[in-house]
Amino acid sequence: MVHYFEPGKVALDPDRDYGTPARLSETLVSLSIDGVEISVPEGTSVLRAAALAGINIPKLCASDNLEAFGSCRLCAVQIEGRRGYPASCTTPAAEGMSVTTQNGKLGKLRRNIMELYISDHPLDCLTCPANGNCELQDVAGAVGLREVRYGFDGENHLHAKTDDSNPYFSFDPSKCIVCSRCVRACEEVQGTFALTIDGRGFDSKVAASQDDGFMASECVSCGACVQACPTSTLMEKSVIEAGQPEHSVVTTCAYCGVGCSFKAEMKGDQLIRMVPYKGGDANQGHSCVKGRFAFGYATHKDRIKEPMIRETIDQPWRAVSWEEAIAFSARRLKEIQAKHGRESIGGITSSRCTNEETYLVQKLIRAAFGNNNTDTCARVCHSPTGYGLKTTMGESAGTQTFDSVMKADTILVIGANPTDAHPVFASMMRKRLRQGAKLIVADPRRIDLLKTPHAGETMHLPLRPGTNVALINSLAHVVVTEGLEDKAFIDSRCDVKAYNTWREFISEQRNSPEAMEAVTGVPAADVRRAAREYATAGNGAIYYGLGVTEHSQGSTMVMGIANLAMSTGNIGREGVGVNPLRGQNNVQGSCDMGSFPHELPGYQHVADDAIRSKFEKVWGVKLDNEPGLRIPNMFDAAIAGTFKAMYVQGEDIAQSDPNTHHVEAALRSLDCLIVQDIFLNETAKFAHVLLPGSTFLEKNGTFTNAERRINRVRKVMPPVAGKEDWEVTVDLANALGYPMHYNHPSEIMDEIALLTPTFTGLSYDRLEEMGSIQWPCNDSFPDGTPTMHMVDFPIGKGNFAVTEYLATEERTNRRFPLLLTTGRILSQYNVGAQTRRTDNKLWHEEDVLELHPSDAELRGVHEGDWLGISSRAGQTVLRAKISDRMLPGVVFTTFHHPGSGANVITTDNSDWATNCPEYKVTAVQVEKVSQPSKWQEAFQASDKRQQHYLKQPVDSAPAQENLS
């Protein structure tokens, strides 16, 4: 019987290594391997063809995530009519080929090779950390190695020194067989090129950078080398300490919006290591330092393990039972509503929690609180994406899969820093750049993607912060005035009246690159070249991040991006599209689940009577038909005294939201703040109720990533305080008198599917069957929708929107001559609550202020100096980092450490349509100082006091302490 292997139709076993990567040719070749007939796509190696036929050829240097290398020679085979013993990994299958993988000659050859390997390998298998999971050991067994004739008397590497510098893995060169898998993984999978083989012949050894040691090298600790190593040379320290895991569960990472699948490898309920899952549709077996290694926060001593309450925020916490905490919360909320009205309370859902939890929190607010005062942290990151994409293309989501980038010819990255914020996707992007795709980056900073090793043509448009719309308009101006539009796409897919209006506007000379050069600072010739490259690329793909949305014209810019993509026909197929890179793991999901005050789940407006009535029927309660308050509106109302209570699940608004003085004043004004979190975060210091949260390892549910992919989150250990987050929301609803009953998050998903037109085909059973599903998933798209808008838009025709550039009101002047922009770095995540509690802190012990050498020189600033940074909103102090990746006049910092006070200096300015804060543009002055700011001193005192309140004994008197 002939076995046919057809890509995409035959499910491969993600736990199996097929030796070399798949080939996607539609031409099949048939061959015979050990008498088994098989057809495979042209270009497939004999090694892979054998594996697909169920025949295992021994191998050491080959792996199916790396191109064949042919160094170990263990996979040698005999081919009828050909001479010698070719390596099956580097030999392509050919029509009519007859292959023998096992016979006496091959067996002897393999034994000889293994004997040579083992002659320079310590024979300490019983005490080796890889024991039981070692490819070298397995192959020695498979080839029948019985003796090593050479002994250890000669020169060898057995005493080579271990490099322990990396906190997560060790490098023991005494066990290295120099197969180069680690080096090739660093190049081909991660794209960093940090590793090399140093020396030649017997002296060959793996070295990081210029033999600097792993920690001091360019290594980004993604773990690809550790995963690739067939011995224990590169080994997780957690495995060295605890031994091999005994079972594993596939789940989804809770860090960024890439949504990587991992095998959580366990010993009982102890997590030993996270291994990227090859069957994960988003990451396809790759990882970054956060998802791969930074999970120790889940068992950190700071975890909140029992519910706590207090009457006022200047009292110690009192540990109580779940029942008492929930009853206290419900009583407070009801009393406040009785006194101040139905609309005096609200809540915030979390982009770090699951879809099911987010859905329940907004349901609690709408159904049990009786108002629409629900919002989510997407307010402060991607709310303009929702507005802009819905207005132009009819759906509040990105258009592509991550895989789509592998068909892009020109990649335009605007206001995003993928190598730091979406590292696994950045690796895929870099792979495409190495294949020759062109890269255009529009960003005030020269981001690391521009330094991709072996990339093709790259181009940097270093625009001034706050001038995005001016730039996108001038790019579109070039497209339209140089006749680069895709007229067929526009005529057939877009609203012609809207297009003509936009075309007239964008063609005006004031939008030309020459006219806008004075605004953006980008040379007009560069803008013209970039526009031509994008428009004529064949496949032009746009990727953008918070550098687009977090502006006073964030929504306008998103619409400008959509205009550019539609005008060039770069929508509706693979390789193109408009792709918002979502910051947190479930930003897309939290928006989908109805977290915004004006929209029920599935972006269905609360004012639509038919929609509301559908929800009212299922939820059994009358719903308000007016939008509720957004987060900044809640703060304003709290300070005004009309908003008195909040339920905040899994967010830290006190650290992440702009203008900290204002946020703190709002939180202090509340009569009841209920915080549900895994740690005493900054917001919890203003809380009256602290409910222990559960990490992603402790609950079931789903996350939706930046490509609309819904992935399962699976519980691998019990929640530290006994409840998954969704169960707490259920308890609170019931205590408020609104009945909620679910036995499992799958039942919540069933309710979501019932009420959300884009989710009707979704269930946990379908997710088990398919692994993951990209919404829309319904009768029209039963298996989900990898690429959107292929035939039409949800609004019918694409809608070009006029995008007039308006300068932000945040301007530099003599008092504040620099522009501050904020962002993230690779090792840290958002407010840092998780990553600061892992060894990732070794890469980033504090937030620093990056400034250009010329700005530093002007102020007499040296590396490491303390700098006072003042804005119209406040002042803080950070250490200086002098960096030529900044534009002169632009400074940069992160907000990963609460004591840094990055958001003390950001302002209240926000996007006109959505109130998304303008984090990316703050006018500041920078000067050398010798002490922390007043806010930082107050923060330190307050932190000390609140930490003390947490450590009080359960029955301590609730008297005010004065420890500052």
Add this chain to the structure above:
Amino acid sequence: MSDQQLQNLIKMVNQISANNLHHGDEHQAATVVAGHLKKFWARSMKEQLVAYAAEDGEQLSPVSRLAVGQMRA
């Protein structure tokens, strides 16, 4: 209602108006602005804005004033 809260609402509505001036004449722009407020603003915010326009309205831009007028109508 605090002064700060009112100031923020005025700033927000004027910003919305400024970003929608391209929709034809002032009345057409005001219709778009009124539609935006109706769709996205909370009841209490709209009420505060309407009350301010009725009592004073000095700081509202012409389009904002027209938009609030349309909301009242």
